[in-house]
Amino acid sequence: MYLSEQRHFPRRRTSVGASRDFVTGVLVVWGLHPLVEDIRLCVSELATNALLHGVPPGREFCVGLQRGTELVRLTVRDSGPGRPTVQSPDADACSGRGLHLVSGVADDFGVDHHIVGKTVWAAFKSPAAPLTP
Template sequence: MEVPPVPLSRHQSRQRRFPRTRASVGAARAFVQQALTDWGCVERLDDVKLCASELATNALLHGAPPGRQYCVTLTLDGHLLRLAVRDTGDRPAPAAPPTEDACSGRGLYLARELSDDLGVTEHAVGKTVWVTFKTDVRALLSPDG
């Protein structure tokens, strides 16, 4: 007798801390890819990976003081995927989009354009920058995929 596949839970979560090193941005991107692949949630994989890269880079350059880490959390809850990057720095996230001739400062702008929502949650120490993506939960829960 064949056992039917177990449907993916509607709620999944993974979290990992990364050191304040340049190599950690690639490691954060790989962490996101592995989690989403394991969950079968790959329809917006490229957008989520790019956002993970941009948010991790911001945490590395502007948020995590030397000797500290930043934390990447992925949560899939029903049809909503949330990517959050928390740091312990005291610098706020930039609010304004970059000027046309700026050589940097486009990370949050890109994340805002690629995601369905972006926000910043301030903490007593540090902040969490998060983005959300709407997913097709029917595809995640179907036996085929």
């Protein structure tokens, strides 16, 4: 058994904050308070990357959370052609750290490429809590 929630967001700056609010609300309902800060950080980075590099004008991106007995998986899917990679920016660079942060905070992460677009995901070990919404 698993739980799943997703929401679509428009290509707007305010969607990053809205995606943080969305995952926070879902995690609180699921009783996963220990994961809130890490997943909020990761969705901020992934949603920002989707807006800057992945979502073509006039389209949306989708944020999802799936919970199994052992893992919580955060997904951000967009329809753009970008190919995300972990960067190694210079110390004075203003960008390029998002996926590096995600890889450091999450227990696992990756990118699934689709015919149109891709899904960037991060997985987190789930604390013991019942699977009830």
